[in-house]
Amino acid sequence: MSAPGKPVAANIQFELSRWAVHPAIIFTLVFFIIPLVAMVIISFWQRIYGKLQASWTVANYEKFFGRDYLLEALYNSIEVTLLTLAISILLAYPLAYILAYKVPSRWQRFVLILTVLPFWTAYVVRSYSWLLIISENGILNVALIAIGLIDQPLEMAYGRGATVLGFVHFFTMLLTLTIYANLVQIKASYHKAAADLGANPLQIFFRITFPLSIPGVAVGAFITFVIAIGDYITPQILGGSTEVLVPQAIMLQIARAANFPMASVMSITLMIVVVIVYFIIGKYLKMDRI
Amino acid sequence: MIGHWKKNFLAVVYLVAALFFIYIPVVVLVVFSFQDGQLPVPPFNGPSLQWYEKMFSNDRLVESLINSVVVAIISSLLATVMGFLAAYGMARHDIRFRAGVRFILMAPLTVSYLIIGIGLLITLNIFGIPKSLLTVGLGHIVINLPLCFAIIYSQFGGHLRNIDWAARDLGASDFQTLTRVIAPVMKPSLFAAFCLSATLSWDEFIIAFLLSRFEVTLPVIIFEMLRAGLTPEVNAAGTMVFAISMVTVAIAAIVVSVNFGARK
Amino acid sequence: MGSLRNTIRRKVTRRSFVAGAAGFAAASAVLPKTGHTADELNVLVWCDHADKKLLAPFEAKHNIKINVKTYEGTGAAVSIIEQSSPGDWDVLVIDTPDVPMVVGKGLLAPMDESTLPLSDLLKPLTSAAFNHVNGVRYAVPEKFGYYGVAYNKEKVNPADMRSAQVMWNNKYKGRVAVYDYYFPTMQLIAISMGIKPDAISMNDLPKIREKLLAMKPNIKMVGDIVSVQNALVNGDVDMIINGAEFVVSGLMPTMPQLDWTIFDEGGLMWIQGLSVFKDSKKKKLAFDFVNHVLSPEGQGALATSECYWAMPANKKAVLSAAEKKILRWDEQAAFLGRSVPSTIGRADIDSEMLDIWTEFLQKK
Helix, strand or coil: CCCCCCCHHHHHHHHHHHCCCHHHHHHHHHHHHHHHHHHHHHCCCEEECCEEECCCCCHHHHHHHHCHHHHHHHHHHHHHHHHHHHHHHHHHHHHHHHHHHHCCHHHHHHHHHHHHHHHHCCHHHHHHHHHHHHCCCCHHHHHHHHCCCCCCCCCCCCCHHHHHHHHHHHHHHHHHHHHHHHHCCCCHHHHHHHHHCCCCHHHHHHHHHHHHHHHHHHHHHHHHHHHHHCCCHHHHHHCCCCCCCHHHHHHHHHHHHCCHHHHHHHHHHHHHHHHHHHHHHHHHCCHHHC | CHHHHHHCHHHHHHHHHHHHHHHHHHHHHHHHHCECCCCCCCCCCCECCHHHHHHHCCHHHHHHHHHHHHHHHHHHHHHHHHHHHHHHHHHHCCCCCHHHHHHHHHHHHHCCHHHHHHHHHHHHHHHCCCCCHHHHHHHHHHHHHHHHHHHHHHCCCHHHHHHHHHHHHCCCCHHHHHHHHHHHHHHHHHHHHHHHHHHHHHCCCHHHHHHCCCCCCHHHHHHHHHHHCCCHHHHHHHHHHHHHHHHHHHHHHHHHHHHHHHHC | CHHHHHHHHHHHHHHHHHHHHHHHHHHHHHCCCCCCCCEEEEEEECHHHHCHHHHHHHHHHHCEEEEEEECCCHHHHHHHHHCCCCCCCCEEEEEHHHHHHHHHCCCECCCCHHHCCHHHECHHHHCHHHHEECCEECCEEEEEEEEEEEEECCCCCHHHHHCHHHHHCHHHCCCEEEECCHHHHHHHHHHHCCCCHHHCCHHHHHHHHHHHHHHHHHEEEEECHHHHHHHHHCCCCCEEEEECHHHHCCCCCCCCCEEEECCCCCEEEEEEEEEEECCCCCHHHHHHHHHHHHCHHHHHHHHCCCCCCCEECECCCCCCHHHHHHCCHHHHHHHHHCEEECCCCCHHHHHHHHHHHHHHHHCC
């Protein structure tokens, strides 16, 4: 096939690197994009009397946005996620700062690994083990009563507070990692230069360190938002179903009623919320810098 | 050393308090996996290995453990290879629709696992494809491919382009350059990408729950155990999952630091 | 055009499927299968059937492996079946009042009564009403229990537990869990209002909804079996509405302060039945399994299964005296006398009930 005089190898060379991107792209198209398209299509169908019907209607959307208790799931999800985010950032930032600037450099790697290791606690039992801590016969109440701080157990389990606690625990570790990674990239010479110019430590922090660390916060915050708003187990176990978040509403539709159209509507709504958040904080996001 | 800590008293207090908060669920989980009694709640009745014995004599659990390992290793391998090839292709050529290609490759990172799982479930239903470990693995590649791509791509610096051209000038084919020159240089990040994917797949629940049938993965079995009865066996299983993840992470951390350390 | 489509298909197949499929196929080939068993039986069941002491003797005797898939709630089972292909499943355990609905979907095989130990089973359970469709038997009862209330005797007044009005009793504000199963809870409310569960119509739903939402201020949490058990054991709640023997019996040997009862207004009963799938390719083995579960030994194991205890359908079930006491075995005649079975409603009523339930969970 190749022209005389032209080495065959050149042809092969040309091919291989040109085609290197294709497996990943095609895989993503087939197993990610097509399912999302299928989901959008199904969201306009209906499940009537236990049968899926290609009826092309916006009835599912009308139902989701028209019924307070379903729409409220969306509000709840957004509120819980934002609350989680705010508390996690407040806890993680000082931790990352201490790791980056206060811990001696030869200890840094060790303390960092120590800090994020429980990130790998088995996902399914993470919430369950919080339940063993905060329930009325749990470790925390038993300990507080034993040292005489309280005489009646505190009611901490089941409810929004417990859900947020479970989330905050996980995302504090994640945010500490992304913020730390960003802080250590800020050159020490900037701080020194600012100090030489007469800036006090507070000024250095607010004028230099903090602004330069925003990308680290943004990346962590975005990942937190994506994972938290789509998480089913944490609210299901710790929240005690005293309120419903969107993932729980989705699972109710799938597990109890096999109502894929309704579950699709809710899933698409969640995705749209994430896209909006992406555009709000997008200018700080450099995903490939993680 | 001590002087340093004294000066930073508040920092030390904060660090210790944070570590306490971060570790308390792990400690409780592990401690009550050794509970000598029927319930994983206080009082702690003293150490016993009975729940570990029970766990390892549970055939379904042991089978699911093997399934989990196989799915994690194979899906991570494929994700790493595809991510590596994609990163190579992107770094090597100014391909058309560059931004678009990157966007598509990274897009799964912005979508919740639950939604990815439901999308795949709907697709399987439409095409009548039965659920199995294969479909679980495909789901795990979807979530891990963008991570592998991002990790590996971020390490494709200018020096690799030079190495690439040098190898080429010396007459190496694309394939030779890739396998004999680039892959060895990239080994630490390939390994890091593989280990991260493996731990994420190993511990992934919702996609495995939605897309599996008889043969399930360990997190699905643990979830079933959680719904089936309050028992320290769940603590034992959770402790084991954590321990295996930790070992993987530790190996990755050591390999990466040794390799990166050597280059400095 | 056709060739283009073929080319694309071939390319897509090559590039994306082959790598994945080959890898996984190779993997499943090397995967150790525990033992080299001749055959497998796929059973779709409530979690109480996953207990080794029930399955192991049958697996050993026939040298087979039983694949167990557990679900919670008839809707969930139907949802799983709808996502499967014909022939995937061999044995189904489902609440017998729902059997006609499943038969209506053409899923179950008729049963030969002469092969079943029907005379050993408790009379009220074998009623033709749930197990037969058009005079043909499709299911056989194996285990039953109630939806009522389970509680901690040390924390509540047991006398209060006898009335369904306890669901709205302010005395227990914030101390109540509800077992997360929507229609029995609403049927319990219906019973308290004097409406028979099987007579609930669309017109009754607004009234039931109102009463259900009125319960919410008392409710601390809503959850599946283990979540509510957890809450009771951990002291976060003192009673479980819509629970009974199935949530506490298994805990009672270690926690004797727990107990359960049914309401004086009337009990709401659940009855699990065994069925064989019409498309099963192993019908003989499936029917052998049915008989194994119905045998006195099988019944004893099932009644005291790890996941949850409840009453066996077989009068001859092997149970110890202590187990009989926990299961209130001697009171069953009286309990059965004032109980009615719970059944999933018509598709439209059921879907409306699920919506009301979601609203109930959501209510602040």
